[in-house]
Amino acid sequence: MSTEKTLTLDARLGLDKYEIDDQNSHIKVDHDTCQACENRPCLTVCPAEVYRWVDSQVTVRYENCLECGTCQIACDSGGAGAITWHPPQGGFGIVFRYG
Amino acid sequence: MEKFDIVIVGAGPAGATAANILAKAGLQVVVIERGQTPGSKNVSGGLIFSRIFHEIYPNFWEEAPVERAIRGHGIVFLGEGSSTTLDFRSEKASISPYNAFSVLRAKFDPWLAKKAEEAGAMVITGYTVDELLLENGKVCGVRAGEDELLADIVIVAEGTRSQLLKDAGLRDDFHAKDVSLGVKEIIKISEEIINERFQCKSGEGMAYTTVGNTGGAAGGGFLYTNKDTLSLGVVVKIESLYKSGKQPHEILDEFKNHPSIERMVSGGEVVEYSAQTVHRGGFHLIPQLYGNGYLVAGSAASLLLNNVMTLRGMDLAVASAAAAAQAVIAAKEKNDFSAESLSTYGQFFQATSVYKDIETFKDTYSLMDNTNLFNTYPNLICSVLEDMFSVKTTPGSKVFQSLKNNMVDDISYLDLVKTFYQVGKGIVL
Numbered sequence: 160m161s162t163e164k165t166l167t168l169d170a171r172l173g174l175d176k177y178e179i180d181d182q183n184s185h186i187k188v189d190h191d192t193c194q195a196c197e198n199r200p201c202l203t204v205c206p207a208e209v210y211r212w213v214d215s216q217v218t219v220r221y222e223n224c225l226e227c228g229t230c231q232i233a234c235d236s237g238g239a240g241a242i243t244w245h246p247p248q249g250g251f252g253i254v255f256r257y258g
Numbered sequence: 259m260e261k262f263d264i265v266i267v268g269a270g271p272a273g274a275t276a277a278n279i280l281a282k283a284g285l286q287v288v289v290i291e292r293g294q295t296p297g298s299k300n301v302s303g304g305l306i307f308s309r310i311f312h313e314i315y316p317n318f319w320e321e322a323p324v325e326r327a328i329r330g331h332g333i334v335f336l337g338e339g340s341s342t343t344l345d346f347r348s349e350k351a352s353i354s355p356y357n358a359f360s361v362l363r364a365k366f367d368p369w370l371a372k373k374a375e376e377a378g379a380m381v382i383t384g385y386t387v388d389e390l391l392l393e394n395g396k397v398c399g400v401r402a403g404e405d406e407l408l409a410d411i412v413i414v415a416e417g418t419r420s421q422l423l424k425d426a427g428l429r430d431d432f433h434a435k436d437v438s439l440g441v442k443e444i445i446k447i448s449e450e451i452i453n454e455r456f457q458c459k460s461g462e463g464m465a466y467t468t469v470g471n472t473g474g475a476a477g478g479g480f481l482y483t484n485k486d487t488l489s490l491g492v493v494v495k496i497e498s499l500y501k502s503g504k505q506p507h508e509i510l511d512e513f514k515n516h517p518s519i520e521r522m523v524s525g526g527e528v529v530e531y532s533a534q535t536v537h538r539g540g541f542h543l544i545p546q547l548y549g550n551g552y553l554v555a556g557s558a559a560s561l562l563l564n565n566v567m568t569l570r571g572m573d574l575a576v577a578s579a580a581a582a583a584q585a586v587i588a589a590k591e592k593n594d595f596s597a598e599s600l601s602t603y604g605q606f607f608q609a610t611s612v613y614k615d616i617e618t619f620k621d622t623y624s625l626m627d628n629t630n631l632f633n634t635y636p637n638l639i640c641s642v643l644e645d646m647f648s649v650k651t652t653p654g655s656k657v658f659q660s661l662k663n664n665m666v667d668d669i670s671y672l673d674l675v676k677t678f679y680q681v682g683k684g685i686v687l
Contacts, residue, residue, distance in 0.1 A: 166531075171531035174531055175531055204439065204496060204500050205506075228421075232433075235431055235432075236431075236496070246299075246386045249385040250384040252299075253298075254294065255298050255299065255363070255532055256530060257362045257444040258532065
């Protein structure tokens, strides 16, 4: 919880409840396809900054995913179509307490 | 392998409502929800417009966990360091059957699911449906992990992502100009402060929709009062978002730090951060709602109506679910689950007020393509009013001259005329 005027993204994500599946990522990236992408909209649009560009390739912090589905649409529409997003397995992932 | 009359994917307003009606009709219904509890994967603004819910759940506000009855709506134009608000309040809206309620989905959806269970439906939570099972081109059930469930009919009510239909090749790809991203904070603040700040009694509240100050991205903001929290967020088109180069939380910060918004939320404590895709909606974007062995309801069918004044999703979900349920009951009587048999869904849906409203406001779609709406006009309105309310030591001017001065560089008279025409066509005439 915070009364700060502006919260950092990580502080915001820290407020949320997750059941993390530490075995499986529900997000798959085809890195070869991804390399050919010029726009990389995933780096901008994700509200949880799940996608980051590290050492010349995209990294996926799937455990922070808010499950909105924006990355899939942005990647298909404005990127290279390298992302395959599926809902996490039953019971895993974000747990909204307010929604 | 188990076989049911109906399998429903998703226990949101659409899924729970279809389950409720079908169970009451004596059908064997199972709802599969991927959240550990219904509502735990769901995010809305969120306002429920009451009357359509009231038809299906009479006097629901007496027992459902609603937050506040919305007695007032504000439309706020955010300029640079200034704002202009159209503030509408109605006594009628705070008495039965009310107009709208603010809700929090993690609290509200379990109630809907409970009503479906009471009606006789089975609700299974914590299971993700991985795919639709097809046999000879007909949907015949679902697979969740290693479990397969067969059904005469599958109702897809899985929400905005509509993943199962995408994977099964049963829908077109969404375009980033037709889907927005909403990011939202829940801000804890006392009930008394909300009452005072928004001039409301306990149990009644305000809903503000804002335009402007969304970092140049096409979209808007909202602020709804709940019992002892505020729902604050921005909704921006995905295409416009990645073109803006700004991250969603940066746009949210910019919005939240506008002095007029900041004053409304000050002293509050952020307790949750959430995000959800929101369909743009549109008459021409209503997809095929049925096929062999399946029907689609709610956000999974991209149903949304934004006519500037109201943003409706959940009442469209229950109305489409009710129409789908009627079609299922008719198909069950004929024991025919083909697309042709289920096509009555289209007819039942077209007979609803919801469908007619989507048609009436079909021209708001092109209005929302006018990017000046999201930045230039809110600023212009505020700048002209700033001139009008200010007394200077130099001679002032009338409205038209002020408008002319403030329009410089941004827009032409032709743009202005075009906008008047679009607004007129979209929401006036």
